[in-house]
Amino acid sequence: MSRILSGLLLFLLLSGPALAVPHWGAAKSSPAGTPPVALRPGEWVWGGDAKDMGPMAIVVSLTEQRAYVYRNGLLIGVSTISSGKPGYATPTGVFTILQKDKDHRSNVYNNAPMPYQQRLTWEGVALHAGGLPGYPESHGCIHLPTEFARLLFESSHLGMVVVIAKDRASPSDLVHPLVTSPIDPATGALAVMPPLAPATQYRWEPEKSPQGPLSMVLSTIDRRLVVLRNGIEIGRAQVEFRDGAPPEGTHAYQVASADPGSMPTWRRIGIPGEEREAGEILPADQVKRVSLPPQFTAQVLPLLQPGVVLLLTDLHLLAESTGPSLQLINADPPAL
DSSP, rough: OOOHHHHHHHHHHHHHHHHHHOOOOOOOOTTTTOOOOGOTOOOEEEOOOGGGOOOOOEEEETTTEEEEEEETTEEEEEOOBOBBOSSSOOOOEEEEEOOOEEEOOTTTTTTTTEEEEEEETTTTTTEOOOOOSOOBBBSEEEEOOOOHHHHHHHOOOOOOEEEOOOOTTSOOOHOOOOBBOOOTTTOOBOOOOOOTTTTTOEOOOGGGGGGEEEEEEETTTTTTTEEEETEEEEEEEEOOOSSSSSSSSOOEEEEEOOOTSOOEEEEEEEOOOOGGTTOOOOHHHHHHTTOOOOOHHHHHHOOOTTOEEEEEEOOOOOOOOOOOOOOOOHHHHHOO
């Protein structure tokens, strides 16, 4: 009996450390207004998510060592990563999630834990929680902070598109993504929309995505509003602000109620760093401060039904702009 007990104790001592799963990266999100370039190794932002908002897609920039998560064309999350080190380079291209395993362990590297694994190739490349030293150090996988990996795992689905890009191998819009998705969420193909010409007030092309959920983003610094449906841009317009300077920061809003022919009521969403705003109704006088071309307003207004999300930010939206790379998630409504 003592020999059995001794053997059991030895087994527990030897197996205990091997079963332990480390926790990598920050335990909670940085404020939603944090520019991606300001995130330190292991830091991330997750602005919130709802699967009924539209299709999800991911762009991974090996050059920046960051991953950008989009829902219905809007950036809802960004994280620092660690990709493949020399000799184990992470491949570039368009991939889809082939398999998901919350408690995966490596079949090759000594049973190493790979929590929240989302497989991209059958040769072993995957998204999963892992070490984040601030430079490429994996064996080809894309390491994420543990809590970010968990949130992503719970929001994603099999078949979701993941585009991996790097300098000299991919278009600049993929290597340095902005607040609206640079890809078609269904195919991963580059979906860059040209900026408005100087004399053009708006562009409206609903036929590019006839159906699906709507999202909008308004950049106060670029004075542009972009409308996306089912993850595809269908319109953009010049924006002006009445009665003073535009709002500062990054904020999220959702249509709370809408009556035909009237401006909708907007409710604030509590995003990281702005949790106190959750549930507040945006005063009508603030909505009316935003001025859009009347013809554009007439097209968009009927589409603003409860649940539509708008992101307002004072960071750049236009790819040709200079300044910090635009950040993330939902935000503030335009006064239509």
